[in-house]
Amino acid sequence: MVEARMRSVTNGHHPDLIAALDHLLSSGGKRVRPAVALLTGEMLGAEPEKLITLSAAIELLHTATLVHDDLIDGAYLRRGIPTLNSQWTPAATVLTGDYIFACAAQLAADTGSVEVMQKFAETLAIIVNGEIKQMFSSPAKDSRLDYMERINAKTASMFVLATTAAAMLSPNSEQSFNAASRYGYGIGMAFQIIDDVLDFTGKQDTIGKPVASDLRQGLITLPTIYYLEMHPDDPDLRVLLSGVNFNNDRIARVIQSIQESNAIQASVDEAKEFIRQALSALNDLPATPERQALEELAIYIIDRHR
């Protein structure tokens, strides 16, 4: 029903736009944000009809940010299939992203909640502000704190949107809001950390893009940060971080060093700690079958790295 709702807003629009949206929505994705919104809202007694609209709005907002991100990064593959910008002009890609923002906003307004709309707009501002910050900061300055701030803006904020907006649509939302927010934050942070671990440990076929593509683009994520803390003098990584020499052999050596180091396990442990916080937040919420599913979902997020 969420899939159908996402496609329901395009009535009467240009066929090429509808085709682009269709391409994006058909390219898979786990739809984990809609699952989180649906389960949270059902657990808290929200109206299913509104939760479907909310979940569709959240997934479209996520999709719109991916379209502009891939354009900005010049990424050619996502989930193993060609990105929109690899096939369209930059102009058409910018506009398609804007169009999907508009569709997401329409669905968010359709929930009938001004509070939800405010949270939506605030989340988009947080995400974009985080990207601008990343763009204007030198990668070498990346500390663990910078990283946490960055993945909070990039990923956790959208999970917090999913859980808190679902709570807003529920009766007694004041009582559940705080715990819902903590759950969303915990799984969101863990989700991104595990994504960044998989960037090092995954196979290209599974993650749908080249191994360590972040590091290749000069983006420092948690495994690299831990590795640096453990091996502050690694000459290859030092040269890499200075940004002067993007030699392929050197990158390959650094990637292998990180893969074989304890930095991977340290990162997974950090993700586990966020999951522990998320599970503890669940204890303050109603013990329903949906809560059980949210528990399993939190554990699945960690299990993805195996």
Next chain:
Amino acid sequence: MVEARMRSVTNGHHPDLIAALDHLLSSGGKRVRPAVALLTGEMLGAEPEKLITLSAAIELLHTATLVHDDLIDGAYLRRGIPTLNSQWTPAATVLTGDYIFACAAQLAADTGSVEVMQKFAETLAIIVNGEIKQMFSSPAKDSRLDYMERINAKTASMFVLATTAAAMLSPNSEQSFNAASRYGYGIGMAFQIIDDVLDFTGKQDTIGKPVASDLRQGLITLPTIYYLEMHPDDPDLRVLLSGVNFNNDRIARVIQSIQESNAIQASVDEAKEFIRQALSALNDLPATPERQALEELAIYIIDRHR
């Protein structure tokens, strides 16, 4: 107060983003959309505080679409000053536009009206859909009907948003909605037609960009459409429209022919007809000093071309 409200949403965000927004807002513009929203709302008895928020939201939505438009068109000047994309990277420009969308959505949500939010999202979808349509259609196929559809999406839709959202925030909004919508449509269509006339008749200093910049970019507007109807066999224009030869002498000849033809007056007459419809819609609205000001604003739109 609208100016201050537009800058009030950026608290805590990245200094470069705030500087970019400041640059955009300081570059002038007539703020005609806020004026229309304020006057319409005041005429209909809406709360001033909400109207200020609404007006700020509309001007920011307009600003965000201009940022992405200028990037797409590769425009280097707007209102006589450098565009954002002439100074920033495309990536930063895309993100800044997204950020301003988010600010606009936050303010729109702050009006507290779900109806207003829906109209906002719908308007953004109309604008983007219109741009995509224009991008994927051959300019030579431009008829008067295509043109009207295009400027409705591009410009009139935002004026309709200004008047109808103001009506939505007012008591008895059902009674005033239709007339408010017709007024917004009439002045919006006339506004864009006069802009397109000024593109031919204005001086570069006044319009802040090269004369006939639309035609130079292959974009056919109403004066050219009328000229074509009057001189279907003009060899220079035919060659130009076939898109093969963008010779500078030929463009200069075509521009001069259009400037000296009756196409200019025919376009102004068409704008006058839209203003007549807008003034007639005002008759169905309360006879207050604000209505008088809206009348004068409608007449000013036409007088701009002198």
